[in-house]
Amino acid sequence: MSEYTANVKLNTTKKGLIVRLIKDGTVIDHIPPGKGIKIAELLNLFNQDSVVIIGQNLESTKYGKKDIIKVENRFLKSEEYNKISLIAPYATINIIKNYEIVEKKKVVIPDVLEDVALCNNANCISNKEPVPSKLYVISKEPLIVMCHYCGYEFSGENIRLKT
Amino acid sequence: MKGETLKDTIETVANYVDLIVLRHPYDGAARWAADVTTNRMKRGHKKVPIINGGDGKNEHPTQAMLDLYSIKKTQKRIDGLDIAIVGDLKYGRTVHSLAYALALYDCRIRFVAPEILQIPEHIEAYLKRRNVKYTKHSKIEEVISDVDIIYMTRIQKERFPDENEYNKVRGIFKLNRSMLSKAKTTMRVLHPLPRVDEISVDVDEDIRAYYFEQAGNGIPVRMALLSLILGGEENE
Numbered sequence: 551m552s553e554y555t556a557n558v559k560l561n562t563t564k565k566g567l568i569v570r571l572i573k574d575g576t577v578i579d580h581i582p583p584g585k586g587i588k589i590a591e592l593l594n595l596f597n598q599d600s601v602v603i604i605g606q607n608l609e610s611t612k613y614g615k616k617d618i619i620k621v622e623n624r625f626l627k628s629e630e631y632n633k634i635s636l637i638a639p640y641a642t643i644n645i646i647k648n649y650e651i652v653e654k655k656k657v658v659i660p661d662v663l664e665d666v667a668l669c670n671n672a673n674c675i676s677n678k679e680p681v682p683s684k685l686y687v688i689s690k691e692p693l694i695v696m697c698h699y700c701g702y703e704f705s706g707e708n709i710r711l712k713t
Numbered sequence: 714m715k716g717e718t719l720k721d722t723i724e725t726v727a728n729y730v731d732l733i734v735l736r737h738p739y740d741g742a743a744r745w746a747a748d749v750t751t752n753r754m755k756r757g758h759k760k761v762p763i764i765n766g767g768d769g770k771n772e773h774p775t776q777a778m779l780d781l782y783s784i785k786k787t788q789k790r791i792d793g794l795d796i797a798i799v800g801d802l803k804y805g806r807t808v809h810s811l812a813y814a815l816a817l818y819d820c821r822i823r824f825v826a827p828e829i830l831q832i833p834e835h836i837e838a839y840l841k842r843r844n845v846k847y848t849k850h851s852k853i854e855e856v857i858s859d860v861d862i863i864y865m866t867r868i869q870k871e872r873f874p875d876e877n878e879y880n881k882v883r884g885i886f887k888l889n890r891s892m893l894s895k896a897k898t899t900m901r902v903l904h905p906l907p908r909v910d911e912i913s914v915d916v917d918e919d920i921r922a923y924y925f926e927q928a929g930n931g932i933p934v935r936m937a938l939l940s941l942i943l944g945g946e947e948n949e
């Protein structure tokens with residue numbers, strides 16, 4: 551993976567090249583530095599054959615530093631957008647077809663997280679029995695969620711995603 | 714209930730009854746049960762309402778209703794009152810429901826508890842959002858002369874995940890008759906019962922003791938609730 555990282559770093563000096571490295575797939579940009587691996591794990595990118603490139607601590611004009619993920623032949627489902635938004639609320643998703651960006655989307659934290667993340671209350675019915683978790687987003691910045699079942703309210707920093 | 718899920722129990726029992734009162738060890742169990750019966754209704758079955766009779770360490774709303782009724786009955790109002798809630802505020806589900814209920818009124822709440830049993834953060838956050846006036850205290854003596862209601866709760870061993878934590882705080886609050894001498898004569902002592910030793914028996918003789926009558930108020934309040942839900946008032 552180190553050679554991929556080096557590759558990505560080289561290419562960032564020439565704007566845009568980074569994106570064109572894959573033919574068809576997805577580029578997740580503007581991930582907070584250090585969170586790239588976590589998102590790749592979350593999306594299960596390591597258990598597949600296609601090319602995955604994770605860039606860490608790249609220079610970002612907007613945020614200082616950022617991580618970036620590029621994955622070939624993989625397009626995201628809407629619940630995956632939701633999951634990404636919880637870790638990287640400012641991420642941009644670029645959909646690449648034939649080396650071109652055909653769509654650019656920003657992730658949005660949804661108002662309700664349906665079966666995406668766990669309630670932080672260990673005694674909650676949703677952690678004790680086969681019950682779909684449901685969390686209401688009561689604040690997006692900072693991220694604060696509340697459990698539909700037990701009313702427990704907790705900060706996004708402590709959120710654990712369902713795998 | 715040999716390992717049966719709550720969902721299966723509710724799906725089954727809902728065929729036998731018009732209403733379910735559920736007491737359950739897990740937080741949020743009643744809400745989940747209500748979701749299950751709502752989904753059942755969407756499949757064309759009749760409506761089976763759920764009453765939360767206490768879910769884990771979360772809530773006990775019908776107790777809060779009879780508490781409000783008891784407060785109103787003894788003080789003739791709820792707005793403007795100064796109310797102390799004492800004991801296990803962290804695991805005490807009656808306390809949580811009472812705090813949510815009082816947040817709907819204009820009163821001042823005094824949470825009296827040792828630091829480790831203070832009111833949970835998420836309830837405090839809720840009270841802040843609603844601009845409820847409240848303060849936190851560690852001694853009954855700090856509040857007793859000011860309050861209109863003192864709501865005592867017992868510290869329940871079974872709610873503690875750790876026995877050491879329990880041993881540190883057991884018997885920490887004890888209300889006795891001599892302490893009442895500093896209280897208003899119109900003040901009333903409430904308790905969801907059963908008590909252990911947090912109210913000494915000499916308080917029972919004081920005019921301010923109201924906890925046994927309070928328990929009696931559970932009957933009309935719960936009758937009214939059943940009637941409202943099942944439409945009983947039509948039959949009068």
Ligand SMILES: [Zn+2]
Pocket residue numbers: 669670671674675676697698699700701702741
């Ligand atoms: Zn919960």
